[in-house]
Amino acid sequence: MSRTSAKRPKGREMFALGNEAVAEGALIAGCTFYGGYPITPSSEIMEIMARELPRRESGVFLQMEDEIASLGAVIGASLAGRKAMTATSGPGFSLMQEHIGYACMAETPLVVVDVMRGGPSTGLPTSPAQGDVQQARWGTHGDHPIIVLSASNVQECLEMTVTSFNMAEKYRTPVILLLDEITAHTREKIFVPEPDEFAIFNRTVPAMPPEWYKPFEETVRGVPPMPPLGSGYRFHTTGLTHDVNGFPTQRPDEIEDLMLRLFRKIDQFYPDIQLVDDHQCEDAEIIVVAYGSVARSARLGVDMARESGVKAGLVSLRTLFPFPRNPLIQRLGAARAVIVPEMNMGQISREVKRVASNRVQVRALNRIDGDIITPTQIYKAISQA
Amino acid sequence: MSHVTEIIHQYLRHNKKFPHVFCPGCGHGIVLGSLIRSVHELGLPKDDVAVVAGIGCSGRIAAYVDFNTIHSTHGRALTFATGVKMSNPKLHVICIMGDGDATAIGGNHLIHAARRNVSITALVLNNNIYGMTGGQCSPTTPEGASAMTTPYGQLEKAFDMVELGRAAGANYVARGSVFQANMLERFIRTAIERPGFGLVEILSPCYTQFGRKNHFKTPVDMYRWLKENAVPRESWEKMTEEKRRGRIPVGEFAINDAPGLEQRYAEMAARLKEEAER
Ligand code: SF4
Numbered sequence: 192m193s194r195t196s197a198k199r200p201k202g203r204e205m206f207a208l209g210n211e212a213v214a215e216g217a218l219i220a221g222c223t224f225y226g227g228y229p230i231t232p233s234s235e236i237m238e239i240m241a242r243e244l245p246r247r248e249s250g251v252f253l254q255m256e257d258e259i260a261s262l263g264a265v266i267g268a269s270l271a272g273r274k275a276m277t278a279t280s281g282p283g284f285s286l287m288q289e290h291i292g293y294a295c296m297a298e299t300p301l302v303v304v305d306v307m308r309g310g311p312s313t314g315l316p317t318s319p320a321q322g323d324v325q326q327a328r329w330g331t332h333g334d335h336p337i338i339v340l341s342a343s344n345v346q347e348c349l350e351m352t353v354t355s356f357n358m359a360e361k362y363r364t365p366v367i368l369l370l371d372e373i374t375a376h377t378r379e380k381i382f383v384p385e386p387d388e389f390a391i392f393n394r395t396v397p398a399m400p401p402e403w404y405k406p407f408e409e410t411v412r413g414v415p416p417m418p419p420l421g422s423g424y425r426f427h428t429t430g431l432t433h434d435v436n437g438f439p440t441q442r443p444d445e446i447e448d449l450m451l452r453l454f455r456k457i458d459q460f461y462p463d464i465q466l467v468d469d470h471q472c473e474d475a476e477i478i479v480v481a482y483g484s485v486a487r488s489a490r491l492g493v494d495m496a497r498e499s500g501v502k503a504g505l506v507s508l509r510t511l512f513p514f515p516r517n518p519l520i521q522r523l524g525a526a527r528a529v530i531v532p533e534m535n536m537g538q539i540s541r542e543v544k545r546v547a548s549n550r551v552q553v554r555a556l557n558r559i560d561g562d563i564i565t566p567t568q569i570y571k572a573i574s575q576a
Numbered sequence: 577m578s579h580v581t582e583i584i585h586q587y588l589r590h591n592k593k594f595p596h597v598f599c600p601g602c603g604h605g606i607v608l609g610s611l612i613r614s615v616h617e618l619g620l621p622k623d624d625v626a627v628v629a630g631i632g633c634s635g636r637i638a639a640y641v642d643f644n645t646i647h648s649t650h651g652r653a654l655t656f657a658t659g660v661k662m663s664n665p666k667l668h669v670i671c672i673m674g675d676g677d678a679t680a681i682g683g684n685h686l687i688h689a690a691r692r693n694v695s696i697t698a699l700v701l702n703n704n705i706y707g708m709t710g711g712q713c714s715p716t717t718p719e720g721a722s723a724m725t726t727p728y729g730q731l732e733k734a735f736d737m738v739e740l741g742r743a744a745g746a747n748y749v750a751r752g753s754v755f756q757a758n759m760l761e762r763f764i765r766t767a768i769e770r771p772g773f774g775l776v777e778i779l780s781p782c783y784t785q786f787g788r789k790n791h792f793k794t795p796v797d798m799y800r801w802l803k804e805n806a807v808p809r810e811s812w813e814k815m816t817e818e819k820r821r822g823r824i825p826v827g828e829f830a831i832n833d834a835p836g837l838e839q840r841y842a843e844m845a846a847r848l849k850e851e852a853e854r
Binding site (some may be wrong): 226251253256257262264266273428554 | 589591592593613622623624626628638639642643644646649652654655656657658661663664666667685687688720766787805827841844845848852
């Protein structure tokens with residue numbers, strides 16, 4: 192992953208919850224600001240940050256009055272130069288949509304962790320689900336690109352949190368890390384590398400003198416440099432559609448320039464952003480595509496199928512959006528069927544169908560009763576495919 | 577150019593495409609001028625000032641001034657501002673909000689920013705109406721007044737921001753009006769200078785959306801109304817109940833010295849550091 196060397200990195204072992212690993216990852220990534228509101232099943236992240244941040248150099252923790260305020264404070268902190276995050280679950284995630292859109296428009300790096308629980312509404316606060324996948328993609332209004340990542344075990348919670356911060360900083364964008372209640376509340380042994388074992392990316396700050404700086408100007412990467420507030424670069428940030436100086440505009444050419452750049456800065460880096468893992472895919476006839484805790488069940492289901500002589504494989508998605516079309520297609524090889532198990536009625540299977548149904552049969556395996564999809568269920572689906 | 581105009585020009589953004597969005601007779605330009613003079617009087621470097629605005633006519637002020645400026649979301653300016661102030665306590669953070677912005681959609685944030693007593697200067701430009709969206713009633717529209725969404729008169733009681741701010745724990749609470757610009761400037765200056773949360777409600781007429789619907793013949797009539805009815809707190813206190821009716825007191829209503837949240841946070845962090853080193 193993001194480790195710098197191939198030899199065994201320095202670090203320590205830890206027996207951790209998924210949520211603890213997220214907090215650990217955030218601190219490694221350099222997060223110094225957390226603004227949040229308590230909600231099951233994500234609260235442990237907040238509690239750890241409440242304990243850790245005030246003890247660390249310039250760390251700031253704030254419990255806000257609601258999730259709207261939480262993300263508002265996180266945006267303010269990010270504009271002031273901090274690496275900042277919040278964590279929540281479904282009902283809070285709904286409230287955050289307004290400011291996710293602002294962060295897209297104002298190109299504010301930040302990380303939102305959504306530990307998915309059963310919904311809609313208050314739903315099932317302590318049961319797992321994966322019902323927020325398309326909300327993470329399209330929850331805020333308006334056309335926009337966004338990065339949505341996920342993790343299937345506690346070790347990945349740590350790694351993907353670091354990756355989330357890296358991508359947020361690199362692309363000046365909000366990154367959503369979608370976990371589910373099982374991954375967040377599983378306790379297992381993980382390896383926590385020393386912070387310097389990770390490649391950590393910090394946002395680019397302007398090198399030119401302030402009078403030359405145009406805050407939303409085109410660059411090679413499509414990502415303009417971003418100075419912290421108060422560093423001598425005085426500029427305007429707004430959620431209104433703006434010109435290169437950050438001032439509101441209604442001119443079609445300026446509107447188009449901005450919108451296309453916002454898309455392009457993500458689109459042209461798909462290979463860097465679209466992360467998938469594979470397991471036994473080379474000769475697989477049946478491939479399971481899964482994410483989150485379901486990917487873990489799927490791995491066992493695939494192994495069970497292999498033992499019984501069925502050539503099965505797994506593609507587990509660490510990046511959900513931008514949907515990893517090419518990495519997935521490359522791994523489909525000669526497969527004749529794809530199975531997409533998920534704890535919703537088909538939010539990712541629809542994406543898989545969109546990119547692969549012309550070459551392979553795609554089947555959804557759905558469960559929405561608040562319980563996990565078991566390895567046996569997946570094994571059975573493979574056997575019947 | 578007069579001396580005052582000269583000062584104002586030093587602080588306006590000349591790469592911003594003027595003219596501004598305000599209607600003739602709008603009070604917001606006077607607030608903009610008062611804000612600039614306050615910052616100038618205090619001698620604050622432009623780099624040390626962050627202006628965080630909400631959404632509405634008042635929110636557009638942010639784009640015109642040559643500070644670090646954030647035009648945030650409707651009602652949420654104080655949440656952004658809290659993040660900014662806590663991240664960089666050296667910045668003087670000034671929020672500009674409208675009455676609908678601060679007391680309707682952002683009411684909860686206003687209460688909690690005051691309760692936290694974080695050192696932010698909150699200027700609420702109260703024109704008793706939603707101006708930008710076309711003149712709908714707001715929580716400060718007076719009882720009986722006409723608006724696009726109260727065509728038969730406002731039934732609900734208006735919010736008293738001063739009482740609200742005081743009760744919620746703001747260090748400094750004042751109400752001024754754009755008619756009394758010198759007084760207003762003093763309030764803004766005091767709010768910026770003092771620690772903790774400073775709330776300044778500013779009566780700022782909107783002829784276009786409020787005045788015309790409520791029997792004011794010209795914008796000048798609205799300023800005349802302010803002159804006659806925005807009475808200094810001291811006189812207000814001596815008035816009979818009957819005389820107070822239809823009038824509104826202006827002045828300072830709370831002046832406390834409690835340390836701001838960022839200050840208390842820094843002390844906690846220092847204490848934790850000391851304990852860890854021991
Ligand atoms: S609508 Fe009212 S508040 Fe808005 S600019 Fe015009 S006069 Fe001012």
